Amino acid sequence: MNVFSTAEFEYLRSQPLARLATVGADGMPRVKPVGFLLDTATGGIVIGGYAGTGMASSRKFRDVQATAEVALVVDDLAEVDPWTPRGVEIRGRAEARTTGGAETGERLGAAFPLDPAWILVVPRRVVSWGLAASAFEVSARDVLPKAG
Structure with missing residues:
Protein backbone atom coordinates (compact mmCIF):
# COMPACT_ATOMS: atom_id res chain seq x y z
CA MET A 1 0.00 0.00 0.00
CA ASN A 2 1.37 3.40 -0.90
CA VAL A 3 -0.15 6.54 0.59
CA PHE A 4 2.21 8.77 -1.38
CA SER A 5 1.82 10.16 -4.89
CA THR A 6 4.36 8.98 -7.43
CA ALA A 7 6.28 12.27 -7.13
CA GLU A 8 6.27 12.08 -3.31
CA PHE A 9 7.34 8.44 -3.33
CA GLU A 10 10.24 9.06 -5.72
CA TYR A 11 11.34 12.12 -3.77
CA LEU A 12 11.25 10.29 -0.41
CA ARG A 13 13.22 7.38 -1.92
CA SER A 14 15.91 9.85 -3.05
CA GLN A 15 16.45 11.44 0.36
CA PRO A 16 18.59 9.98 3.18
CA LEU A 17 17.52 12.21 6.08
CA ALA A 18 14.40 13.56 7.72
CA ARG A 19 13.52 15.48 10.86
CA LEU A 20 11.20 13.78 13.33
CA ALA A 21 9.15 16.03 15.60
CA THR A 22 7.79 14.46 18.78
CA VAL A 23 6.09 15.64 21.95
CA GLY A 24 7.24 14.23 25.27
CA ALA A 25 5.22 13.30 28.33
CA ASP A 26 6.24 16.71 29.71
CA GLY A 27 4.51 18.43 26.79
CA MET A 28 7.79 19.70 25.32
CA PRO A 29 8.26 19.42 21.55
CA ARG A 30 11.51 18.04 20.17
CA VAL A 31 12.97 17.64 16.68
CA LYS A 32 15.68 15.13 15.78
CA PRO A 33 17.36 14.28 12.50
CA VAL A 34 16.74 10.66 11.54
CA GLY A 35 17.28 8.23 8.72
CA PHE A 36 14.15 6.52 7.44
CA LEU A 37 12.84 3.77 5.19
CA LEU A 38 9.58 3.60 3.26
CA ASP A 39 7.45 0.54 3.96
CA THR A 40 5.24 0.20 0.91
CA ALA A 41 3.47 -2.83 2.43
CA THR A 42 1.98 -0.69 5.22
CA GLY A 43 2.27 2.83 3.77
CA GLY A 44 4.36 3.72 6.82
CA ILE A 45 7.76 5.20 7.53
CA VAL A 46 10.30 3.14 9.49
CA ILE A 47 12.82 4.87 11.74
CA GLY A 48 15.53 2.73 13.24
CA GLY A 49 18.97 3.14 14.71
CA TYR A 50 22.13 1.19 14.05
CA ALA A 51 22.14 -2.18 15.86
CA GLY A 52 23.45 -1.83 19.40
CA THR A 53 22.89 1.91 19.73
CA GLY A 54 19.97 1.48 22.10
CA MET A 55 17.07 3.02 20.20
CA ALA A 56 14.69 2.06 23.03
CA SER A 57 16.52 4.38 25.42
CA SER A 58 16.48 7.37 23.04
CA ARG A 59 14.37 10.44 23.79
CA LYS A 60 12.49 10.12 20.48
CA PHE A 61 11.52 6.53 21.29
CA ARG A 62 10.34 7.49 24.79
CA ASP A 63 8.41 10.46 23.38
CA VAL A 64 6.62 8.16 20.92
CA GLN A 65 5.77 5.80 23.79
CA ALA A 66 4.39 8.74 25.78
CA THR A 67 2.27 10.57 23.20
CA ALA A 68 2.57 8.90 19.76
CA GLU A 69 1.81 12.13 17.87
CA VAL A 70 4.57 12.97 15.38
CA ALA A 71 5.46 14.90 12.26
CA LEU A 72 8.25 13.98 9.87
CA VAL A 73 9.70 16.48 7.40
CA VAL A 74 11.92 15.65 4.44
CA ASP A 75 12.99 18.69 2.45
CA ASP A 76 15.79 20.24 0.46
CA LEU A 77 16.51 22.85 -2.16
CA ALA A 78 16.29 21.66 -5.75
CA GLU A 79 18.09 24.90 -6.68
CA VAL A 80 19.29 28.00 -4.90
CA ASP A 81 18.92 30.42 -7.83
CA PRO A 82 16.04 30.56 -8.39
CA TRP A 83 15.02 29.59 -4.85
CA THR A 84 13.34 26.21 -5.31
CA PRO A 85 12.38 24.46 -2.06
CA ARG A 86 10.71 21.07 -2.15
CA GLY A 87 9.64 18.55 0.43
CA VAL A 122 1.62 5.76 10.32
CA PRO A 123 0.66 8.73 8.11
CA ARG A 124 -2.63 10.54 8.63
CA ARG A 125 -1.89 13.65 6.58
CA VAL A 126 0.62 14.27 3.80
CA VAL A 127 1.66 17.75 2.70
CA SER A 128 4.10 18.26 -0.18
CA TRP A 129 5.51 21.16 -2.17
CA GLY A 130 7.81 21.67 -5.12
CA LEU A 131 7.57 18.10 -6.40
CA ALA A 132 4.93 17.92 -9.12
CA ALA A 133 4.25 21.65 -9.38
CA SER A 134 5.69 25.01 -8.37
CA ALA A 135 7.87 25.18 -5.27
CA PHE A 136 5.24 27.44 -3.74
CA GLU A 137 2.24 25.29 -4.61
CA VAL A 138 1.21 23.01 -1.77
CA SER A 139 -0.59 19.68 -2.03
CA ALA A 140 -2.25 18.43 1.17
CA ARG A 141 -4.51 15.49 1.90
CA ASP A 142 -5.61 13.14 4.64
CA VAL A 143 -4.61 9.48 4.24
CA LEU A 144 -5.72 6.40 6.12
CA PRO A 145 -3.29 3.51 5.57
CA LYS A 146 -3.57 0.04 7.04
CA ALA A 147 -1.79 -0.11 10.42
CA GLY A 148 1.40 -2.18 10.35
Whole structure:
Protein backbone atom coordinates (compact mmCIF):
# COMPACT_ATOMS: atom_id res chain seq x y z
CA MET A 1 0.00 0.00 0.00
CA ASN A 2 1.37 3.40 -0.90
CA VAL A 3 -0.15 6.54 0.59
CA PHE A 4 2.21 8.77 -1.38
CA SER A 5 1.82 10.16 -4.89
CA THR A 6 4.36 8.98 -7.43
CA ALA A 7 6.28 12.27 -7.13
CA GLU A 8 6.27 12.08 -3.31
CA PHE A 9 7.34 8.44 -3.33
CA GLU A 10 10.24 9.06 -5.72
CA TYR A 11 11.34 12.12 -3.77
CA LEU A 12 11.25 10.29 -0.41
CA ARG A 13 13.22 7.38 -1.92
CA SER A 14 15.91 9.85 -3.05
CA GLN A 15 16.45 11.44 0.36
CA PRO A 16 18.59 9.98 3.18
CA LEU A 17 17.52 12.21 6.08
CA ALA A 18 14.40 13.56 7.72
CA ARG A 19 13.52 15.48 10.86
CA LEU A 20 11.20 13.78 13.33
CA ALA A 21 9.15 16.03 15.60
CA THR A 22 7.79 14.46 18.78
CA VAL A 23 6.09 15.64 21.95
CA GLY A 24 7.24 14.23 25.27
CA ALA A 25 5.22 13.30 28.33
CA ASP A 26 6.24 16.71 29.71
CA GLY A 27 4.51 18.43 26.79
CA MET A 28 7.79 19.70 25.32
CA PRO A 29 8.26 19.42 21.55
CA ARG A 30 11.51 18.04 20.17
CA VAL A 31 12.97 17.64 16.68
CA LYS A 32 15.68 15.13 15.78
CA PRO A 33 17.36 14.28 12.50
CA VAL A 34 16.74 10.66 11.54
CA GLY A 35 17.28 8.23 8.72
CA PHE A 36 14.15 6.52 7.44
CA LEU A 37 12.84 3.77 5.19
CA LEU A 38 9.58 3.60 3.26
CA ASP A 39 7.45 0.54 3.96
CA THR A 40 5.24 0.20 0.91
CA ALA A 41 3.47 -2.83 2.43
CA THR A 42 1.98 -0.69 5.22
CA GLY A 43 2.27 2.83 3.77
CA GLY A 44 4.36 3.72 6.82
CA ILE A 45 7.76 5.20 7.53
CA VAL A 46 10.30 3.14 9.49
CA ILE A 47 12.82 4.87 11.74
CA GLY A 48 15.53 2.73 13.24
CA GLY A 49 18.97 3.14 14.71
CA TYR A 50 22.13 1.19 14.05
CA ALA A 51 22.14 -2.18 15.86
CA GLY A 52 23.45 -1.83 19.40
CA THR A 53 22.89 1.91 19.73
CA GLY A 54 19.97 1.48 22.10
CA MET A 55 17.07 3.02 20.20
CA ALA A 56 14.69 2.06 23.03
CA SER A 57 16.52 4.38 25.42
CA SER A 58 16.48 7.37 23.04
CA ARG A 59 14.37 10.44 23.79
CA LYS A 60 12.49 10.12 20.48
CA PHE A 61 11.52 6.53 21.29
CA ARG A 62 10.34 7.49 24.79
CA ASP A 63 8.41 10.46 23.38
CA VAL A 64 6.62 8.16 20.92
CA GLN A 65 5.77 5.80 23.79
CA ALA A 66 4.39 8.74 25.78
CA THR A 67 2.27 10.57 23.20
CA ALA A 68 2.57 8.90 19.76
CA GLU A 69 1.81 12.13 17.87
CA VAL A 70 4.57 12.97 15.38
CA ALA A 71 5.46 14.90 12.26
CA LEU A 72 8.25 13.98 9.87
CA VAL A 73 9.70 16.48 7.40
CA VAL A 74 11.92 15.65 4.44
CA ASP A 75 12.99 18.69 2.45
CA ASP A 76 15.79 20.24 0.46
CA LEU A 77 16.51 22.85 -2.16
CA ALA A 78 16.29 21.66 -5.75
CA GLU A 79 18.09 24.90 -6.68
CA VAL A 80 19.29 28.00 -4.90
CA ASP A 81 18.92 30.42 -7.83
CA PRO A 82 16.04 30.56 -8.39
CA TRP A 83 15.02 29.59 -4.85
CA THR A 84 13.34 26.21 -5.31
CA PRO A 85 12.38 24.46 -2.06
CA ARG A 86 10.71 21.07 -2.15
CA GLY A 87 9.64 18.55 0.43
CA VAL A 88 7.13 16.30 2.13
CA GLU A 89 5.64 16.63 5.61
CA ILE A 90 4.00 13.56 7.11
CA ARG A 91 1.79 13.97 10.16
CA GLY A 92 0.49 10.98 12.02
CA ARG A 93 0.78 8.54 14.87
CA ALA A 94 3.88 6.61 15.67
CA GLU A 95 4.28 3.17 17.19
CA ALA A 96 7.31 2.40 19.36
CA ARG A 97 8.18 -1.22 18.72
CA THR A 98 10.67 -2.99 20.96
CA THR A 99 11.36 -5.99 18.72
CA GLY A 100 11.67 -6.78 15.04
CA GLY A 101 13.90 -3.91 13.96
CA ALA A 102 16.59 -6.13 12.44
CA GLU A 103 14.05 -8.11 10.41
CA THR A 104 12.21 -4.98 9.30
CA GLY A 105 15.44 -3.31 8.22
CA GLU A 106 16.51 -6.36 6.28
CA ARG A 107 13.09 -6.65 4.58
CA LEU A 108 13.24 -2.98 3.55
CA GLY A 109 16.87 -3.05 2.40
CA ALA A 110 18.44 -0.91 5.15
CA ALA A 111 22.08 0.00 4.50
CA PHE A 112 23.04 -1.25 7.97
CA PRO A 113 21.64 -3.66 10.57
CA LEU A 114 18.90 -2.02 12.67
CA ASP A 115 18.55 -2.11 16.43
CA PRO A 116 15.73 -4.38 17.69
CA ALA A 117 13.71 -1.31 18.78
CA TRP A 118 12.27 0.88 16.03
CA ILE A 119 9.54 3.40 15.27
CA LEU A 120 6.76 3.07 12.69
CA VAL A 121 5.16 6.33 11.59
CA VAL A 122 1.62 5.76 10.32
CA PRO A 123 0.66 8.73 8.11
CA ARG A 124 -2.63 10.54 8.63
CA ARG A 125 -1.89 13.65 6.58
CA VAL A 126 0.62 14.27 3.80
CA VAL A 127 1.66 17.75 2.70
CA SER A 128 4.10 18.26 -0.18
CA TRP A 129 5.51 21.16 -2.17
CA GLY A 130 7.81 21.67 -5.12
CA LEU A 131 7.57 18.10 -6.40
CA ALA A 132 4.93 17.92 -9.12
CA ALA A 133 4.25 21.65 -9.38
CA SER A 134 5.69 25.01 -8.37
CA ALA A 135 7.87 25.18 -5.27
CA PHE A 136 5.24 27.44 -3.74
CA GLU A 137 2.24 25.29 -4.61
CA VAL A 138 1.21 23.01 -1.77
CA SER A 139 -0.59 19.68 -2.03
CA ALA A 140 -2.25 18.43 1.17
CA ARG A 141 -4.51 15.49 1.90
CA ASP A 142 -5.61 13.14 4.64
CA VAL A 143 -4.61 9.48 4.24
CA LEU A 144 -5.72 6.40 6.12
CA PRO A 145 -3.29 3.51 5.57
CA LYS A 146 -3.57 0.04 7.04
CA ALA A 147 -1.79 -0.11 10.42
CA GLY A 148 1.40 -2.18 10.35
